[in-house]
Amino acid sequence: MKFLSLLIPAALASALTALPLPAAEPEYDLVIRNGRIVDGTGNPWFHGDLAITGDKIAALGTVPEGKAKRTIDAKGLVVAPGFIDIHSHSDDLLLEDGHAQSKVRQGVTTEVLGEGRSAAPAKGQLPARKLTARGKDLTWTTLGGYFDTVDRAGVSVNVASYVGMDNVWECVMGKSHARPTPKQLDEMKALLDEAMKDGSFGMSTLLMMPPGSLATTDELVELCKVVKKHGGIFSSHIRSEGLDVFASVKQVIEVGERAGVPVDIIHLKIADEKLWGKMKDVIELIDAARKRGVNVQANVYPYTRGNNNLSSIIPPWAHEGGLTKFLERLKDPKDRVRLKKDISEGVPGWYNHYTAVGGDWSRMLVSGRGAYEGLTMDRVIAAKTKGQPPAPDPLDVLFDVLIEQGGSVPTVFAHHDEKDMNLAMQQPWCSIGSDGAAYATEGALKRGNPHPRNFGTFPRVLGLYVRDRGVLKLEDAVRKMTSLNAAKIGLADRGTLRAGAFADVTVFDPDTVIDKSTYTAPFAYNDGIEFVIVNGQVVLDRGKHTDAMPGRALRKVNPK
Structure with missing residues (x-):
């Protein structure tokens, strides 16, 4: 140096x-x-x-x-x-x-x-998904195709998905209410397997309405065995959140226990005023299952009103065959008699939104686009029946509104209780x-x-x-x-x-x-x-x- x-x-x-x-x-x-x-x-x-x-x-x-x-x-x-x-x-x-x-x-x-539904699969009797978005025509048939479409389009959030059982069912069965054959059930399992390989995190169901309501416990177990093979979860909107809520919770617990898959109950609630205050009993069912080794959990949203559709007031049998058949039945005077009876008195195993809110039309708020957007159904009925002595049956007005709106009117139902929701939210296995x-x-x-x-x-x-x-x-x-x-x-x-x-x-x-x-x-x-x-x-x-x-x-x- x-x-x-x-x-x-x-x-x-x-x-x-x-x-x-x-x-x-x-x-x-x-x-x-x-x-x-x-x-x-x-x-x-x-x-x-x-x-x-x-x-x-x-x-x-x-x-x-x-x-x-x-x-x-x-x-x-x-x-x-x-x-x-x-x-x-x-x-x-x-x-x-x-x-x-x-x-x-x-x-x-x-x-x-x-x-109940997911972005895919869409093949067989269920048409390929097509959507025009951001100036482009998009199409896909598989869940993997949907994921690729999301990545190409660009998004600000991450996107994961279940595979909806409705998709799997309708790809094979279409709008039919027929029982699937063993071969058809195998076709459903193959579609489910493909979706799981594409990266699905599990199978989700809406068991309240067709086609989900058509599936038996045994069929759900068979489908969930495919989910288990891929390490997935069974996420389920249960069959009934009303008077049959206990049987419905037991059903998805049984599916999870027999198939060996985790279960997540979608937006756990008691949505019928006759059972408000019974959430502690539902929790006891879930805790008992967990104690014997069944991984069953749930999620909630922090509101006491749920979103569905006025079409959910119509019993399952009237939906068979798809929209065209559905509207035909709403127009048929003989079918209207049967519909009124079933809506007023209920059908075993069917969750009835009308009786869940005590038949109170003011507890139904139209949420979809259209002439009635933002109105409660009591106001819609009053407007539609003004100057018509004697006043028509409100159920006839319901049918007419559904026909007028093409069979679909998204609606918010005020059907569950704050204390029940809070109790569910506090459970260690309940997420948001x-x-x-x-x-x-x-x-x-x-x-x-x-x-x-x-x-x-x-x-x-x-x-x-x-x-x-x-x-x-x-x-x-x-x-x-x-x-x-x-x-x-x-x-x-x-x-x-x-x-x-x-x-x-x-x-x-x-x-x-x-x-x-x-x-x-x-x-x-x-x-x-x-x-x-x-x-x-x-x-x-x-x-x-x-x-x-x-x-x-x-x-x-x-x-x-």
């Missing part, structure tokens, strides 16, 4: 010393600092930082200063895993507009699709799902009069049931929205904040977070959701959508 210093003139040596060293490359893409970390496990919160590199969480705890391309100061805010909506109906809306506005603004980073879809407050996706759960489910839990009423603790509420849902479907590397997990993160203000959507004015985003990050990219920035679409179709990895 002394030899070198002799060769370099003093002035030059001084200049070299003064040259700035190259700046070190930032170690992280994003660091969220000073937040209250609620990691999704149910553990107590702690103050700390979270660092993201690429699409993964790189560090959690204390992160040195000056090592990030961007820093977010989360002082006073909660930093949580992105919410996983275990029960969503956004299949087509995500293709129409991938921004998923009403979900992202709730803090949702992953949507789990499928109930919206049963909603990704609408928007402007543009093409502002349509109809949708249920407020489409906009407000997750902030409502955090604001009303955690902060204001203390029904849940913050850490447990977040667990029910994140890791519990991830664990149910076997979604790896999401649902908790930890190094190495995918960087799906929601940052919210626990003091202001609340839903704003109502039954009569549903198109309103929430307060308090500040940042939403999906696969490491900021999608919601200080409450504003960034137009980023980093979401992915998530395919279940099948066991070897």
